[in-house]
Amino acid sequence: MIDNLVFIRNAFSRYYSENIDRVEIPKSIENREFGFTLFKEGVMVRHKGFMKPEDLKDFIKKNIPSNVFYSAAYYSVPEAKMDEKGWLGSDLFFDIDADHIPTKCNKKHDVWTCRGCGLKGRGMTPDKCPTCGGESFDDKTWPCEICLETARSETIKLIDMLMNDFGFSPEEIKCSFSGHRGYHVQIESEGILDLDSDIRKEIVDYITGTGIDALLHGLEEVRDGKTRFLVGPSLDDFGWRGRIAKGTYEFLLAATENDLRNLGLKRKIIEKILSSRDEILESWKTSGPWNLVEGLGLDGWQKILQHSATFQSAKIDTVVTVDIHRLIRLPGTLHGKTGLLKVSFPVSRIEDFDPLKEALALKGEEVKVYVDEAPAFRLGDEIFGPFEKQSVTLPLPAAVFLLCKNAAKVID
Template sequence: MLQTSLEFLKREFFKYYYENISRLVPPEPIRSREFGFFLEKGKGMFRHKCFNSLRDFHEFILNEIPLDIYVSAANYEDPCNRDMSEKKLVNAELFFDIDAESVAAVSEEESAWICQKCNQYGIGLRDGCPSCGAPTELVRLVSEKQLNVALRETEKLIHVLREDFGIAPENMRVFYSGNRGYHVHVNQEDFLNVTGEGRREIIDYLLIQGLDEKELLNFLKRGVSIGGVSLKGVKRRVYMRVLEKAGSVEKLKTSKRETVLKMLEGIVEELKVRIDPVVTIDMHRLMRMPESINSSSGMVKRRIRLEDLPSFKPLEEAIAFGDEETCLKVKIAPRFRLGGRTFGPFKDEEVELPAYAAVYIVCKGLGEYAGR
């Protein structure tokens, strides 16, 4: 990224934070949280930072204009201590991450490849450069289709958290990550102290790992209807789905054991909530700060009210910047939708785009700022 592009981003980010600083409210108590920032492109994370007040936090952001802002899921006695064990963990929110990338594949027409060695590029997914053979850098745009699948997973997660785990809706906050995923933060008193081991159990529950299939199989093979078994939780959900899919209890009774087992496995795949396990286990994890800009896309980590979830449109509702025309030199860009409009495809051209789309292209590394 050229210096002029970086300055352009910093100007735009400043405008966003200047206008929206009051939306950036870290979870209380702010004094017990650790903060982390990416301040410069390509530099490591500046972490172990803490703030005494909301005002200090806001001042820091407006002075530094970080590229990315993070806050710990955990409360600590001494959040700025550089030694993780010396921070003295008090408790931690449950934090779930659903990554669109791992729930659905990105399509060719939403990706581009760039060869840094011989400066070739094109649309599509290519691992090796066609002219020099060097490994390429792949740029995947934010895909509406992928995000839709991830949103369905998020709804599944919320359903299980409510129905099975008894998490009250007011203790659950759902976010679009600003790039390729969704986050769910759970801040419910009795779950704050669940240890890493306990969190692993919650993950296994959501991913349906370690399920005792024999018991279910025996029920199924004996032809017990759902009214006849006292199943609850995920087992019940699996059982009901098998019965539904098979059509009738009788059919199952006459099917081969392997056939039923296969069906069971298929249904586990269908019903599991595809969260990223690593994120939830790690109590020291830093979470992207709500309402802050995600510098991989220039969109905002946006809170979504539960009732708005089914109709949420990430590529329209998470836009952070205005639509002033901005001049860009675009290397390569597949056709993309953003802010309700469609742009591109572009190749080696100078184009005028609204600021939000220009930021997006620059953040994705597909073009450079060329003046307003």
């Protein structure tokens, strides 16, 4: 029986020997730090530097790493110790990963095993094992269509903000599929390189809507002589102001009695909102719904607006963007957890890009494997599984995918 790792490594080796030019060389390669994980050691080799594209390509062909990373940062001496590298700047980088986002599939396809007592369960890995209280788990996560769709819609919201609010052009925004469960968005423009962590944090807060205050986005009480009335943001406003309005429109379009009760609104007001839903929706065409619901004042509207804003934010991984020394996966290289390619694509393709098709990169003959357990999954146009304790013959990418997930063994 062939060892799994040897088999995967051979498949990776063939990809790199035939497709080495698909490996994307980052801008200013001589100022980037590189990191690799190797199949045998399973450890990270960091602080590598390459002067020329050819040096990097030769290194990859020779060592066949299981993962290839490079720094979003630029350094004078990339190979030096961390505090001696001489930081010159860093690209603006965003990571959207289904791991961090609640999804409709509830991650039912993911399996976790407690390292303490061996208990198995499905869904999001718990903080603490319900049986033994241990908090260390082996987890097997799967990139399902729902996870990937959720990540895509968060990415679309992010791109919308980067273009419409921050004014970046489509040419400045680089998108890629991570090779596993998410998307990466990167900006290399001159103006953002020297931004420090604090400023990047403000950009993160903007994108995640952290610290947003509806009262600073047009919601206010206005006095006109003796009468008082409310005004608020409208749907065609710019930036977060318009986004809050859109969020509120969508929230009230579908809100249930329960949703509104969770906001702490009184029963009578909830009834009025629900009974005048059509009127509310219609009002957005004119001055907005702010004075339509009797008894619903500034405080109540503020609660609704703050809540609605959360749907409009993009759920990026906050730590990644703020970290100005981050290592990120190199586009055009294979992901060691899936055998899929990290593949770049233009912003304009974010709606129709099919990650499970375009990230297929391995070529070779069909393989017979014994699958311990795997949910149904799609690669390209074909759906495989679900499998349980059975031998199957699979195309190479599907076989490597299961081997990388440690869900199968090579038979012949």
